[in-house]
Amino acid sequence: xxxxxxxxxxxxxxxxxxxxxxxxxxxxxxxxxxxxxxxxxxxxxxxxxxxxxxxxxxxxxxxxxxxxxxxxxxxxxxxxxxxxxxxxxxxxxxxxxxxxxxxxxxxxxxxxxxxxxxxxxxxxxxxxxxxxxxxxxxxxxxxxxxxxxxxxxxxxxxxxxxxxxxxxxxxxxxxxxxxxxxxxxxxxxxxxxxxxxxxxxxxxxxxxxxxxxxxxxxxxxxxxxxxxxxxxxxxxxxxxxxxxxxxxxxxxxxxxxxxxxxxxxxxxxxxxxxxxxxxxxxxxxxxxxxxxxxxxxxxxxxxxxxxxxxxxxxxxxxxxxxxxxxxxxxxxxxxxxxxxxxxxxxxxxxxxxxxxx
Numbered sequence: 125x126x127x128x129x130x131x132x133x134x135x136x137x138x139x140x141x142x143x144x145x146x147x148x149x150x151x152x153x154x155x156x157x158x159x160x161x162x163x164x165x166x167x168x169x170x171x172x173x174x175x176x177x178x179x180x181x182x183x184x185x186x187x188x189x190x191x192x193x194x195x196x197x198x199x200x201x202x203x204x205x206x207x208x209x210x211x212x213x214x215x216x217x218x219x220x221x222x223x224x225x226x227x228x229x230x231x232x233x234x235x236x237x238x239x240x241x242x243x244x245x246x247x248x249x250x251x252x253x254x255x256x257x258x259x260x261x262x263x264x265x266x267x268x269x270x271x272x273x274x275x276x277x278x279x280x281x282x283x284x285x286x287x288x289x290x291x292x293x294x295x296x297x298x299x300x301x302x303x304x305x306x307x308x309x310x311x312x313x314x315x316x317x318x319x320x321x322x323x324x325x326x327x328x329x330x331x332x333x334x335x336x337x338x339x340x341x342x343x344x345x346x347x348x349x350x351x352x353x354x355x356x357x358x359x360x361x362x363x364x365x366x367x368x369x370x371x372x373x374x375x376x377x378x379x380x381x382x383x384x385x386x387x388x389x390x391x392x393x394x395x396x397x398x399x400x401x402x403x404x405x406x407x408x409x410x411x412x413x414x415x416x417x418x419x420x421x422x423x424x425x426x427x428x429x430x431x432x433x434x435x436x437x438x439x440x441x442x443x444x445x446x447x448x449x450x451x452x453x454x455x456x457x458x459x460x461x462x463x464x465x466x467x468x469x470x471x472x473x474x475x476x477x478x479x480x481x
Contacts, residue, residue, distance in 0.1 A: 126480035127473075130340045131300060131363045135192050135257055135279055138163030141353070141472055142302075142342060143465075144367030145169040145196035145259065146310070146376070150452075153184045155375035158465040160191035163473070165257065167365075171198040174242070175249045182253045192256035194281065197246050199263030200315065202239050203402060203425035211235065216422040217432055224412060224448055228439040236428040254278060259302065261313035270297040281342070283313040285322040290333040290341075292316065301337065302365055303329045305345030309368045309454030311405040312396070319404035323396075327359055334360035348456045350475020357480065366472070368454035373465040381441070382451045383463075391457035400437075400450040402429030408457075411447045 127139045143159040145151060145167030156166035168185065170178045178195070185193055204210060214235045225232050250258055251272070258273060259281035273280050274297070282293035283302045290301050304313055305326025314322035324332070326345040333341050343356035344365035356364050371378050372386040385391060385408055393409040399416045400407070403426040407413075416422070423429050440448040462468035 126357065126476065129362045131342070134299060134340075135165060137165050137192060139473055140342075140363035141165070141469070141476075142194065142344075142363055142365040143167045143370045144310070144344070144365055145194055146367070146371060147171050147196075147198075149377045150371060152375060152377045153181065153188060155370060155373065155377075155465055156185055156193050157188040157191075158375055159370070159469055160189045160193045162466060162469045163191075164469060165192060165194050165363075167194040167196060167259075169196045170246065171196070171201055171242075171261075173246070175245050178246060178249045179253060182255065192279075194257040194259050195250070195253075195255045196259045196261065197243060197250070198261050198313075199243060199265060201241055201243050201262070202427060204239060204428065205425065207238075210425065210428060213422075213424045213428075214432075217424050217429065220416060220419055220422040221412075221433070221436070224436055228436065228443060228445065228448065230435060230439045233432055233435045236424065236431040239427065250278070251276065257281065259283065261311075263315045264292060264296055265298075267296050274299075283344075284333065285312055285314045285319070285329075286316065286324060287329070287332040287336060289314070289316050289322075290337055294337045294339055298339070300340050300342060300363075301333060302342040302344050303333050303361070305329050305343070307346030307406075307455040308344055309371070309394070309406050309452045309457075311401070311403050314404075320396075327355065330356060330359045330361050345454060346456050348459055349461075350472060350477075350479050352456070353472065353476040354479045368452075368457050369460055369462070369468055370465060371452065372457070372460050372463065373468060374463055375465040378452075379441070381446060385446070385451050386453055386457050387460055387463075391453055391460075394453050394455055394457070397450070398423050398429070400430065400433050402426035405452065406454060407450045407452045410450060413450065 141164040147169035159166035284290040343361035
């Protein structure tokens, strides 16, 4: 059976199909539980949440499913160097983005407030709630932490964008590697080198990692149907993680206009940019991404850039000037068909079953 392998046995799921754990307000309890209840692995991105909020979300998910789900955090949740650097970058950002604020007739926001990492406090909650699956991005976890997670029965997933990152993750003792390819929407979770130098495509990355590591690999990026699942499995993946296709469904927390654009001609063009958050991420090409494509030295560090752009995003949405808003999207968006998570999940299972059996 195509759907029975090391990953499904380890996690306890029926189908090796993961829903991408979106950050921000994009993950929802409804989406996560829909995928898990249909035999896959729902995902919830919690890197912006407080420990209390993570605790509450976990129990809301548990109230709607007794199946495993994937709770995701970011090891490195900021790129801030020091106050002096932040002030210098703020002045550069003001010069670069002022024309867009002027276009919307809104004021430039004040310098973003200081930021304190949440990760250590968030990690403590993982040991309190003991999720079946915990995944992390943007870094490595100490081997002792991973060992402690194993002792409490948690399966641990690490995200890699390069072969070197995958090898480093395996050495720390993670159970599964999520190979995040260049095609993926959202942030590039690179941690050993600059994201701009970590842009291997999914199907090449799977083969590179499978040739060097022994633990199972999940293919992430450029997959939205049964044919994509088959291609990934033939190259050595034992599961797939699907983001954009689930982001476009009714159950996700994306705005209605975002979902409409994912099904429109605009989704044919995507760009990797730091302009909106300070970290490299893929979304639908806009006027801003074209104009400041190379202005990476004039952007605030993550997440201060996101805070700086929040006012602009809000005003652009209110004024329906969508070309000034960044909408996350992977390169696979033009083939999307399904608007309900249950319909998408059932289609993925049926197509993969027909092709692989």
